[in-house]
Amino acid sequence: MFKTLDDIGSGKRVLVRLDLNSPVEDGIVKDNRRFVRHARTVRELLEAGHRVVVMAHQGRPGRDSFIPLDQHADLLAEYVEHPIAFVDDVYGDPAVDAIRSLDAGEILMLENVRMCDDELPEKPPEAHADSEFVRTLADEFDCYVDDAYSVAHRSHASIVGFPLVLPAYAGRVMAAEYEANSSIANRAFDGPVTMVLGGAKATDVIDVMSALDDEIDHYLLGGIVGELFLRAAGYDVGFDVGDGELYDHQWANNEDRIRELLAERGDRINLPVDLAYEGATGERAERPVDGVSKTQPLLDVGSDTVERYAALVEDSAAVFVKGALGVFEDERFSHGTVGLLETIATTDCFSVIGGGDTSRAIELYGLDEDYFSHVSIAGGAYVRALTGQSLPGVEVLERGRAE
Numbered sequence: 480m481f482k483t484l485d486d487i488g489s490g491k492r493v494l495v496r497l498d499l500n501s502p503v504e505d506g507i508v509k510d511n512r513r514f515v516r517h518a519r520t521v522r523e524l525l526e527a528g529h530r531v532v533v534m535a536h537q538g539r540p541g542r543d544s545f546i547p548l549d550q551h552a553d554l555l556a557e558y559v560e561h562p563i564a565f566v567d568d569v570y571g572d573p574a575v576d577a578i579r580s581l582d583a584g585e586i587l588m589l590e591n592v593r594m595c596d597d598e599l600p601e602k603p604p605e606a607h608a609d610s611e612f613v614r615t616l617a618d619e620f621d622c623y624v625d626d627a628y629s630v631a632h633r634s635h636a637s638i639v640g641f642p643l644v645l646p647a648y649a650g651r652v653m654a655a656e657y658e659a660n661s662s663i664a665n666r667a668f669d670g671p672v673t674m675v676l677g678g679a680k681a682t683d684v685i686d687v688m689s690a691l692d693d694e695i696d697h698y699l700l701g702g703i704v705g706e707l708f709l710r711a712a713g714y715d716v717g718f719d720v721g722d723g724e725l726y727d728h729q730w731a732n733n734e735d736r737i738r739e740l741l742a743e744r745g746d747r748i749n750l751p752v753d754l755a756y757e758g759a760t761g762e763r764a765e766r767p768v769d770g771v772s773k774t775q776p777l778l779d780v781g782s783d784t785v786e787r788y789a790a791l792v793e794d795s796a797a798v799f800v801k802g803a804l805g806v807f808e809d810e811r812f813s814h815g816t817v818g819l820l821e822t823i824a825t826t827d828c829f830s831v832i833g834g835g836d837t838s839r840a841i842e843l844y845g846l847d848e849d850y851f852s853h854v855s856i857a858g859g860a861y862v863r864a865l866t867g868q869s870l871p872g873v874e875v876l877e878r879g880r881a882e
């Protein structure tokens with residue numbers, strides 16, 4: 480296990496890695512729960528009288544979302560309820576001068592760490608620890624805090640380099656995410672374990688299913704992934720219609736694995752028994768799957784499916800969610816996703832809701848996060864945790880030099 484904020488003491492120069500990577504629309508950063516969550520770690524560090532320097536990233540070079548972090552500093556400051564200075568540099572003289580001018584209880588955010596050439600190459604921790612970026616910054620700090628669980632699947636310099644050269648600690652987000660998301664591997668549950676799997680990314684879902692076996696008693700499928708499984712089971716769905724392009728390429732890439740999973744675990748894989756679509760006057764309409772011949776997009780699981788899935792959830796000791804059961808962003812097609820989330824919220828099972836998109840349904844429909852054991856802010860890292868893979872960022876924290 481790793482050390483946490485409880486082990487740091489007070490009055491230190493702390494370099495903290497957050498994951499504030501956010502959706503960006505027309506150059507504007509969209510507020511999201513990553514800010515709220517990380518604010519708690521930051522506030523705690525400030526209250527302990529540390530000098531706090533935040534390192535984070537946004538987008539990747541070449542993408543529209545690859546922008547500076549000045550807006551992130553302002554948004555985070557609102558949640559921390561404390562001004563956050565920003566310097567448009569990562570480890571050059573302007574950054575080092577700004578770091579040195581901080582007083583106890585003050586906070587500074589560095590520029591997008593992916594603007595630094597040393598950051599992005601996937602390299603082992605030893606190679607990153609020896610980079611100019613890591614060596615230069617490490618000299619300015621007493622310790623490193625990693626709160627960025629959702630980037631822990633990347634072997635990037637700001638994630639794996641510092642724990643080799645500074646005492647390293649897990650922030651509150653890192654510790655909570657690690658504990659909840661690894662619980663299939665690390666905990667025994669006193670009753671059935673259920674996975675709700677949907678959304679748009681078939682390969683992610685199939686990877687999770689392939690990596691798990693006896694641990695899971697019921698798989699409840701929906702969304703695009705559910706339709707692909709229905710296609711493999713012989714139904715006339717799971718292909719693109721009109722100018723759509725969500726299904727056929729995913730089918731071509733995953734058909735064999737889907738057929739294998741159905742053959743090996745068909746008894747535990749639950750598929751939708753009915754599906755919803757847009758009716759002639761724009762209303763939600765539903766049809767049983769055996770009566771469907773797909774001529775238009777199918778946008779949600781139907782009411783009978785929700786009822787069957789809810790009964791299995793009610794009987795479960797633990798439920799893990801990855802991916803939405805329908806296009807929940809449109810209220811007409813939110814019934815599957817939101818109906819199941821509401822059922823999970825009213826039972827006392829251990830529950831983890833993951834997937835960046837899916838967890839947005841919780842706030843969109845005003846569900847209280849406290850009704851779930853954990854709502855993850857991770858995407859790729861959540862999938863890797865569910866598949867039992869270790870994350871480089873967590874591994875290096877565990878073997879870091881925290882004393």
Ligand SMILES: Nc1ncnc2c1ncn2[C@@H]1O[C@H](COP(=O)(O)OP(=O)(O)OP(=O)(O)O)[C@@H](O)[C@H]1O
Pocket residue numbers: 677678679680701702703725777778779801802803804805806807808833834835836837838857858859
């Ligand atoms: N039948 C469907 N047709 C089209 N889109 C769908 C359908 N069912 C679900 N979706 C879409 O899938 C999206 C969620 O899929 P995705 O696989 O990205 O989920 P996630 O696991 O929550 O996200 P991420 O992997 O990005 O963290 C939602 O935005 C939803 O609108």
Ligand SMILES: O=C(O)[C@H](O)COP(=O)(O)O
Pocket residue numbers: 498500501538539629630633857858859
């Ligand atoms: O938003 C995320 O999932 C993380 O910040 C990782 O971002 P990346 O996929 O660009 O590495």
